[in-house]
Amino acid sequence: MKQLVEFSLDDDTTFFVEVDEPETAAVQRVALPSGRLALKAQQSFDQALDTIKPVASKIISKLNDLNTPADEVEVRFGLKLTADAGAVFTSVGGEVSYEITLKWNQSQSKKRDGR
16 A cells, blocks of 8 residues: 655655555654645655665776776666665566666777777
């Protein structure tokens, strides 16, 4: 079942996200102006995203260590927001996948090779 969850930003701005009902009861319920109830996320949106920063940084760091670093790097992965866990990598078919696109500018490659 879907549930509204209130997330906050570091500047105290709040917004709502529709998520799956949390599996734990360790979430706070808040009343909306309409009288409906929503859940309050256990951590701010910024804190939730901070949990995935080390993974994204490690991917970029490893790709920058290539013998011939790409001129452009694009990394895509799915994130899911939850009331109790914050941001988690989402899976498709039981597996978490990353899509990585590396691009080399041909004229830049020639300059690096001395052509």
